[in-house]
Amino acid sequence: MKLEKRTAIIAGASGLTGSQLVKFLCENDNYEKVTIIVRKAIAYSHPKLVTKVKNLNQVTKDDFVGVDDFFCCLGSTMKKAGSKEAFEQVDLIAPIQMGKFAQTQGVKHMLVISAMGANPDSNVYYNRVKGTMEDKVSMLSLPHVSIFRPSLLTGNREEFRLGERFGEMAMNVLKPAFVGPLRKYRSIEAKQVAFAMMKIALKKPSRTVAIYDSETIAQIK
Template sequence: MRAAIVVGATGLVGTSLVKQLCENEEYVSVTVITRRKLAYTNPKLIVKIRAFDMLEERDFEFAHELYCCLGTTMKKAGSREIFEKVDFEYPLTIASLAKKRGIPHLLVITAMGANEGSSFYYNRVKGKLEHDLIELGLPRLSIIRPSLLLGERDEFRLGEKVGEKIFGILKPLFVGPLKRARAIEASQVAKAMIVIALYEKSQPVYIYSSQQLAKLDYPEIQAEAISREQVFNWEKHKLSDAIDEEGRVNRDVVINRDKFKIEQENVPPKD
């Protein structure tokens, strides 16, 4: 039975991830490290309210997986300094603390276009995060690169809403090499992360594209075919009959009718 830690549980993917982890029978404990309370509750859920600037090793109990879903936007951050703190510094610090605590697997969300050499600032920061996480030498690192995320957010983001409309209209054109850029449901990304943790082959570092994430699902459980002979053990039944035949007692041996008649004849008459 497994334990998980989730950081970034109030975002689009993180919210879905926490619910799915709590509903998954493989997990008995789900710890969330967050800056504010969650609306969601569950008997498996443990919520730790922490300031990310003051995180310590003792804030992290041992877990089989640490899921990092931290991320913001330039508009919400308000400056490059704050953006880099949330999208780069915090995840790197959390990864370092997880390594010290012996957590064997870190799953972290970056971006489809993550690249240190990108001309886009957002992708450049995500690429630098990936590079530094790899250099950290974690036991197992799974990098999640989704494209545009679909789902209902608590906050309204005009740019993402416009993007969803455009991606929806152009979806039929996203074929061949462009298929990898299709928008993806946040709930599917969350499910894919759990599938990776539970069923994917363990590798020191692996980068999952949005196209791969869209295909990941829980393995089907094959119902084992049971023959009629297995359901009803005919051999055992035959053996039982044989035992009954051998163990059957002749009533004539138990009740000696001839002797009984003689005894009856010798009984003196009653007055």
């Protein structure tokens, strides 16, 4: 059977999950072109890979011409961003704006990483930002939007995040205790999240907007 050739664009391709996703898509026969938007070039290379080095505020609708699947793997921390305004530029404003560009250019599917606990009405600032982002992208006129809510992401980061490293160690110790209803709180490898995003993109979604929690993501093979 002849494969349907697809094109993808990834925002946040240098991050923990995005860097894994780049490799999965480039090595998958269904994708003939994979474009990444990064602030600086990454070490990985592939014949299918097209790199656009630019800041998030330099992205335009022209970057989304001819794209089938838009993968948004953007994510920061308050410590790294330095302020709420800078944090929201990455985790709220950029995903929404790029989603609008994708909508304008007829992109078929937006797949975005959010976070467990995302809720626009949350008292927790981080969860409130993520929940607001989810609400806004869900309202876009895109054929399909898939939202991924992983628990604590594990994997080898280029940057050292002390708090997340301690959290990862604690999660590894406590993981056997997270059973039944608590299973969704287990840490999850970024590589598995990236793989799940690709698999969902290649399936024909049954719903316009779908949300995948960490337990569901872990079960996607």
